[in-house]
Amino acid sequence: MSSTPFPISSSSLTGIVLNYVPPHKNEYHNFVSNQKFAYLDSFDLESGELLEGAVVTYKTWGKLNANRDNCLVVCHALSGSSDIADWWGPLLGNGGAFDTSRYFIFCANVLGSPYGTTSSLGVNPRTGRAYGPEFPQSTIRDDVRLHKLVLNALGVSSIAAVVGGSMGGMLTLEWPLCTPEGYVKNIIPISTSVDHDAWGIAWAEAQRQCIYADPAFDEGYYIPTPSTQPAAGLAAARMVGMLTYRSSPSFNSRFGRGEGGNQEKDVNGALTNGALVKETGKCKSGSNTSLSTVAKDFKAHSYLRYQGEKFVKRFDANCFIHLTRKMDHHDVTSGRLVPDLLGTFTRQELLRKVFSKAPKNALVIGIDSDVLFRPEQQQEIVDALPEASLVMIPSAEGHDGFLLEFEILGPLIEEHLKKQCPWVYEGAPLIVEDSTSEVRDSVFGEVESGW
Numbered sequence: 332m333s334s335t336p337f338p339i340s341s342s343s344l345t346g347i348v349l350n351y352v353p354p355h356k357n358e359y360h361n362f363v364s365n366q367k368f369a370y371l372d373s374f375d376l377e378s379g380e381l382l383e384g385a386v387v388t389y390k391t392w393g394k395l396n397a398n399r400d401n402c403l404v405v406c407h408a409l410s411g412s413s414d415i416a417d418w419w420g421p422l423l424g425n426g427g428a429f430d431t432s433r434y435f436i437f438c439a440n441v442l443g444s445p446y447g448t449t450s451s452l453g454v455n456p457r458t459g460r461a462y463g464p465e466f467p468q469s470t471i472r473d474d475v476r477l478h479k480l481v482l483n484a485l486g487v488s489s490i491a492a493v494v495g496g497s498m499g500g501m502l503t504l505e506w507p508l509c510t511p512e513g514y515v516k517n518i519i520p521i522s523t524s525v526d527h528d529a530w531g532i533a534w535a536e537a538q539r540q541c542i543y544a545d546p547a548f549d550e551g552y553y554i555p556t557p558s559t560q561p562a563a564g565l566a567a568a569r570m571v572g573m574l575t576y577r578s579s580p581s582f583n584s585r586f587g588r589g590e591g592g593n594q595e596k597d598v599n600g601a602l603t604n605g606a607l608v609k610e611t612g613k614c615k616s617g618s619n620t621s622l623s624t625v626a627k628d629f630k631a632h633s634y635l636r637y638q639g640e641k642f643v644k645r646f647d648a649n650c651f652i653h654l655t656r657k658m659d660h661h662d663v664t665s666g667r668l669v670p671d672l673l674g675t676f677t678r679q680e681l682l683r684k685v686f687s688k689a690p691k692n693a694l695v696i697g698i699d700s701d702v703l704f705r706p707e708q709q710q711e712i713v714d715a716l717p718e719a720s721l722v723m724i725p726s727a728e729g730h731d732g733f734l735l736e737f738e739i740l741g742p743l744i745e746e747h748l749k750k751q752c753p754w755v756y757e758g759a760p761l762i763v764e765d766s767t768s769e770v771r772d773s774v775f776g777e778v779e780s781g782w
C-alpha cells in the first residue's frame with residue numbers, strides 16, 4: 332500500500348493535511364474510535380532530529396465560536412489517549428465542566444503513544460520498517476508545538492484554557508511557555524510538577540528495568556503486537572507503577588489481607604494469571620503444612636496481576652519506555668534561564684521568572700495522598716505561577732485520584748472556567764448535543780466496576 336497521504340482538506344499556512352487517511356494502522360488504533368488524523372511532511376524535534384511524515388491523532392467536541400477563542404485543550408496522561416470520554420467522561424458533555432455546548436474541546440495524542448500519533452509503532456519512511464527502538468526521543472515541548480500546529484490548521488485563534496493531569500499536567504504547564512504570550516488565557520494543571528524529580532525518575536527507571544529484563548524485549552526489536560511483545564516485563568512494569576499511582580490506605584481499605592480475587596481459570600480450573608496457590612503438596616521441610624497455606628494468593632496479588640495483564644493488551648513496551656523517558660526529561664527551566672542566574676537566585680525565584688508571562692489566576696489541583704506528585708510539588712507550582720490558587724483534594728486514592736474523584740473535580744473546574752473564561756458562557760449555547768457523560772468502566776482511565 333502506498334504511504335502517500337490522502338488529503339481531504341489541508342492548510343497551506345501550517346503545512347498540515349487534515350482528515351488524513353493513514354495507509355498503515357497498528358493494533359492499538361482500534362482502542363480509540365472516531366479519531367481524526369493530521370499529517371505533516373516533517374517536524375523538527377527539540378533534539379534536533381527531523382521526524383518525517385509525522386501523524387497526529389486527535390478528537391474534538393463542540394464547535395468554534397465566531398471569534399475562534401473558545402478552545403479548551405485537554406491533555407492526557409501517560410497511558411491515556413485522545414478519548415476524553417473514556418477517562419474523564421463524567422466531566423465531558425452538554426452542561427458539564429468540559430461543556431460541549433460552549434467550548435470547542437480538543438484533545439490530541441502525544442508523540443510516542445501507541446494510539447495513533449507517530450511512535451515506535453509507526454513506519455520509518457527512510458527504511459520502510461517500523462521504528463521500534465530507533466524512534467527518536469520526543470519531549471513534552473515537542474507535543475505542545477505539534478498540537479498547536481493542528482489547532483492553527485483548525486482555525487483556533489487562541490485557547491481559553493488548558494487542563495491536564497500527571498503527564499498531561501506537564502503539557503498544561505508548557506502550553507503558555509511554548510506559545511506567544513496571551514495565546515493561552517488560563518491553565519489548570521492537576522497532580523503534576525515543574526520537573527520530574529529524582530523520585531519520579533527513579534520509579535520510571537525501575538519500571539523500564541522490568542521490561543529490559545524480559546528476554547522477549549530483544550533490545551526493543553520484538554514484533555510489536557500485544558501477543559508478541561515482552562508481556563511479562565511490561566506487566567511487571569505496570570504493577571510497579573500501580574504502587575505509585577495508589578496509596579497504602581487505598582490498598583488496605585480495598586483489599587486488606589483478603590485472599591483470592593478476580594482471577595480467570597482455564598477449562599481445568601487452574602489459575603491462568605500466575606497465581607501462587609497450590610492445590611496439594613507439602614513443604615520441603617517435610618512438615619504437613621500445605622503449600623496453599625504458605626503461598627497464599629491475596630487479593631492485592633490478584634489485583635496487581637490483573638492490572639498488568641490488562642495493560643499488556645492495550646499498550647506497547649517501546650511506547651512505554653519512550654513516554655516515561657519523555658516525562659523524565661520534563662523541566663520547565665531547561666534552556667530558559669541564563670546560566671549566570673542559576674547561582675544568584677533561589678529555585679522558586681527562578682521558577683517565577685520562567686512563568687512570569689504565564690496567564691494569571693491558574694487553578695492548581697492536587698491529591699493529598701499522592702506519593703508520586705506530592706502536595707509540596709503542587710505548592711511549588713502555585714508559588715511560581717502569577718496569582719495562582721491551590722486546591723488539594725482529600726482522597727485516599729493517591730495519584731489516580733485525579734482520574735477518580737469526578738464529583739469533586741467537576742464542580743471545581745466548572746466554577747473556575749466560568750470565572751476565568753466568562754466570554755465563553757455569553758449568549759446562547761453554540762450547540763446542544765449529548766448530555767453529561769455517565770461514569771462507566773474505562774480503557775484508559777481507572778474506573779473499574781469489577782474492583
